[in-house]
Every structure is written in C-alpha cells, then in structure tokens.
Amino acid sequence: MKNIGILVASVNKNMELALNIQEVVTELEAKSELINLVALDLPMYTSTLEDEKGIPTEVTELATKLLIFDAFIIVSPEYNGSMPPVLNNCIAWVSRVGDDFRAIFNQKFVAIASHSGGGGMRGNDAVRVMFAYIGSNVLSREIINNYSKEYKKETVVSIVKELITYS
Numbered sequence: 376m377k378n379i380g381i382l383v384a385s386v387n388k389n390m391e392l393a394l395n396i397q398e399v400v401t402e403l404e405a406k407s408e409l410i411n412l413v414a415l416d417l418p419m420y421t422s423t424l425e426d427e428k429g430i431p432t433e434v435t436e437l438a439t440k441l442l443i444f445d446a447f448i449i450v451s452p453e454y455n456g457s458m459p460p461v462l463n464n465c466i467a468w469v470s471r472v473g474d475d476f477r478a479i480f481n482q483k484f485v486a487i488a489s490h491s492g493g494g495g496m497r498g499n500d501a502v503r504v505m506f507a508y509i510g511s512n513v514l515s516r517e518i519i520n521n522y523s524k525e526y527k528k529e530t531v532v533s534i535v536k537e538l539i540t541y542s
Contacts, residue, residue, distance in 0.1 A: 377405040377445045377446065378407070378408075379444060379539075380408055380410060381393050381396060381408065381409045381410065381447070381448045381450060382410050382412055382447060382451075382465070383409060383411050383412060383450045384412050384450065384452070384458070384459045385450075385451065385459055386411070386413055388452075389451065389452050389489070390411070391490070392489075392490045392518070392520055393448075394409070395528070395531065396448055396488060396518070396535065397409055399531045399532055402532075403535055403539060405539050407448075408444075410437075412462060413461055417433065417434060417461075418431065419464060420468050430468070434469060434471075434472060435472055437468075438469040438472035438473070438479060441469060441479045442478070442479055444483070445483065445542040446538050446541075447485045447511070448485070448486045448488060449486070449487050450489070451499075452491040452498060453496070453498025453499070456493075456498070456501075457498060458501040458505070459498075462502070466505060470509065476509065477510040479509075480509045480510055481509070481510030481511070482510060482512065483542065484514065485511040485513045486516075486534050486535070486537075486538045487499045487517045488517065488518035488531075489517070489518070489520070490520040494521055495519045495520075495521060496519065499519065514537060516534050516537070517534075518530060
C-alpha cells in the first residue's frame, strides 16, 4: 500500500482542497498523512540561526517523518507569483538534515495542487522548479482550483491514480 504525504502550505481553501484530496487517496486504497506546514510554525531559516542554535528538533522529526512517504502531494497557494514562504522555509530546513539535501525527495513522485485567488499557475511553477531541483519527479498535470474554477473530483482521482501508479 502506497503512503502519500500531503504537505499543506496554507489554511482555509487550500486545507479544504487537501482534505478533499486525502479523501480520494483513501478511496483509492492508499495511505496518507496530511502535514499542515502553517501549524508547524518553524522558525525562519537562516544560516546564522542554524550556526547559532543548530537544527530545531521539530525539523529533524519532520525530516524523519517525510522519509517514510512513497510520494507527495503539495497543496499550496500562489503568493505574489510564487510559492508561500512557509513551504520554501520548510524545504530549506529539512534539506539541512543529513548529508544529502535531496535525500527526502529524491526520485519520489510529486503532484502539485493549488487553490489560489490569482489562479495558482505561477505559484505551481515555482513549486515545480524547487521539487525538480531537489530530485523529485513532478507530475505534469496539476490540480488547480480558484474562485472561478471549482473542485473536480474526477480530475483529482485521475492525478492521484497516476501518482500511485508511478510511486
């Protein structure tokens, strides 16, 4: 049984989308865990902070948890034409755990989802570039919802099936 990590980089509509996606994952008989990056409230990564205080325990615990997943779904709005800071910050921190910054995501498949007032495409592009750089295989299809484009379960089912097949 595949185990999928659903990383949510915002609350409200993106959390609602993540819960809908998680429901589809369950219906397709895969396991999943939803990780609310906002609730983690990680400190802002800087090399100075890392040098002075080391890697926070919650980051090490998160990195260990992320290693168990076969694949990921990133649910993230567009912030000013890019990804939200909470997502970038999370990846910055977990990439500092261990000797290989790509270890958690390398060769794992990733699906991208967004609910965004601005459409989400630029934000998704930023997410795609980052995850491809750290070694992930990012699916070409995306889940995009906004106030004029409603949730379509059949699209989510198709993309999650693809993620499960490849992972």
